[in-house]
Amino acid sequence: MLIEDEYIRLIFGLKLKQIRTEKKLSLFGLAKLTGLSKSYLNEIEKGKKYPKTDKIILLSEGLEVPYDHMVSLKLDKNLAPIGEILQSKILKEIPLDLFGIQENNLIDIIANAPAKVNAFISTIIKIAQNYNLTRESFFLASLRSYQEAHNNYFEDIEEDVEKFANAYHLDLNKKITSTDLEEILVEEFNYKIDTEELAKHNNLNELRNIFIPKKNTLLISKDITEAQKTFIYAKEIAYNFLTIEDRLYTFPWIKFESFDQVLNNFIASYFAGALIIPKQNLVEELKTFFDQEKWNSSTFQNIIDKYNCSAETFYQRLTNILPKQFYIKNLFFLRFTHKLNSEQYKLTKELHITQQQAPHGNRSNEHYCRRWVSLNSITELEQLKKESAFGIQISSYENSDNEYIVLSSATSDPFKRDQNRSVSIGLLISPNLKKRLQFVKDKNIPKKIVGVTCETCSVKNCSDRAAEPWRIQKEQQNESIANSVDKIINTYT
Known part of the structure; x- marks a missing residue:
């Protein structure tokens, strides 16, 4: 060595x-x-x-x-x-x-x-x-900490998006399409787009694209949606416009060599989200929406549909905009996946702004609370065989004064067969939130008392329970023993 x-x-x-x-x-x-x-x-x-x-x-x-x-x-x-x-x-x-x-x-x-x-x-x-903490999970945890330290808002990237739009006369008031961005990639950055190669490899059916730097060629799957294609093109533009060389070459990524690649992937993704969902447009639409006294899921969906994006891209964009533009900083973002006929739900992505909000990931293979709207939206999707499902809920945590209003959207997982996923955003209900979001007071929004995991939940007679609360029972047993010991000691003294 x-x-x-x-x-x-x-x-x-x-x-x-x-x-x-x-x-x-x-x-x-x-x-x-x-x-x-x-x-x-x-x-x-x-x-x-x-x-x-x-x-x-x-x-x-x-x-x-x-x-x-x-x-x-x-x-x-x-x-x-x-x-x-x-x-x-x-x-x-x-x-x-x-x-x-x-x-x-x-x-x-x-x-x-x-x-x-x-x-x-x-x-x-x-x-x-x-807890099986891998190099991968360590880097992603570092990235999350970096995002949280900045309230997941990066003014320099927002400005870069505006510079790009001005330089290429891209009208951000109109829905951005893959055709708009493909033309820029080909004409300005000399890209070659190949839609045939990936289909020849059966073991690559979960990949959406591969970039080959020596040939400046982007291999892209035929099976992706228009929104996915637009996001991929927007990321490629970010790498080129921001002159990022140390980058990942696949989407979704399969390996990385350094933390810089993970960080640069985030920067490119942020750029793509900000380009597809321009800040000023979204802020104006949310202001109008937040002034409504009654929750309306159709109106919320209409806002999403104005942009050429997936539900996940939209919810992620909310985590950029809400802390900065609306001072709503106590929030979390979650992504759950569920394989058909499996009892296990996996939390595959999370972000907590300002503080470590509940719920949060655990590495002990415990059962996440089945009362969460994040899991219920997946259940509704699967049982009713829908293309998409949406849920809203006010969650109150047992033994806590905190309440969250949580929005969740579920669809099939675009990267894996026989698997579904949900993305959720939860906002801590506070005096500030009640001023900003009038519909928080809507009594038609369902309320539920929830836990974090079944093993740690003290909610009694829960019909949704997937496992016994053995951890909390153990804590109660230890507390009872400690109290008895204290009484004995006090008797003798």
């Missing part, structure tokens, strides 16, 4: 700092002892510089440590876990810069309390292993 210069610098810096602190020397004191400047020593300890041989000799003599020990890459037991972390390159995988964290600062934190921090890191790794 080739050892990188950066790794060697970091290890030397960590060892120097450890030796200096063990000898109770400040950087100023070490500078006086060796004749080297304080700023230079600081850069060495932070892994920014590696000293030349004569400087290492000065450090070795001043600290009374053998030269060979100074330059050895072997670390003592306190620093050994840090060496393992650095060699594993895990810090390169974590998108630290998105959260304003410098790698050297993180290493410095670890070095200051190696035993405790390494124990913490080991704990996180064990939890990740127990």
Whole structure:
């Protein structure tokens, strides 16, 4: 294995700092002892510089440590876990810069309390292993955190969409079609569109497109809808107009090489959604809709139908617009999938703005509450054999004062056979929401008390229950035992 210069610098810096602190020397004191400047020593300890041989000799003599020990890459037991972390390159995988964290600062934190921090890191790794946290899910969790930190609204991308529309004289007041975008891809970006190749490969029936960069060719499935084709073209335009080179080449994606590819896929998808559903148009329509005192599902569907998009694209776009334009920030987005004749519902995508709203994903294979409108809309779709189903519900959580108004749309899964899915958006009912959405007060909207999972739900006599509440029963049992023990102790004291 080739050892990188950066790794060697970091290890030397960590060892120097450890030796200096063990000898109770400040950087100023070490500078006086060796004749080297304080700023230079600081850069060495932070892994920014590696000293030349004569400087290492000065450090070795001043600290009374053998030269060979100074330059050895072997670390003592306190620093050994840090060496393992650095060699594993895990810090390169974590998108630290998105959260304003410098790698050297993180290493410095670890070095200051190696035993405790390494124990913490080991704990996180064990939890990740127990819950099957993959590199993929780690990157997607990082992306969600990035979105949530920005309330899922990115002004720079919104502005890029307007610049693109102006540059190519695209009228955003009209419904964007695949024909509009295909012409730009072919004429401006020299794309070749192939609708025949994917059909020749039976094992690729779940892919909608493949981009071949060397040939500048887009292979696209014949079976996709007009909305899907428009979204794919819009993403390709984003990659080109924003000059994004480190990208994914399939939709849906099947693998990625780095977090940058995941982030760039999100940027292109955001651009596509903002192009197909322009911000200003949607804001005006929502203002009118929110002023209605009675909920009307037909009016809501009519708004969606004005755009050449899927229900998922529309609901995702709401998560951009509602926090920024309407100050509705306590919301969540969920996507569930369900295979026909299966008892399991999978939460395959989630986003929580402002706080970790319930419900949220769990990795313990528990049964999600069957009272959720997200699951009920799928059930309605399957039982009535509809092409699409819609549901609305006010959900009240057991043992919580929080209420959410939740909208959900279900369709067949466009990427998998014999599988259906729903997308939902939930808004926390607050004084602000009641001012913004007049129809929240509509008494015809069904209300339900819900849980998170059946195993943790204390709702009694639930006819929709898919599993016994063994976890909450265990908690109650432990609490009862603890109370009895306290009584016994108090009796004797």
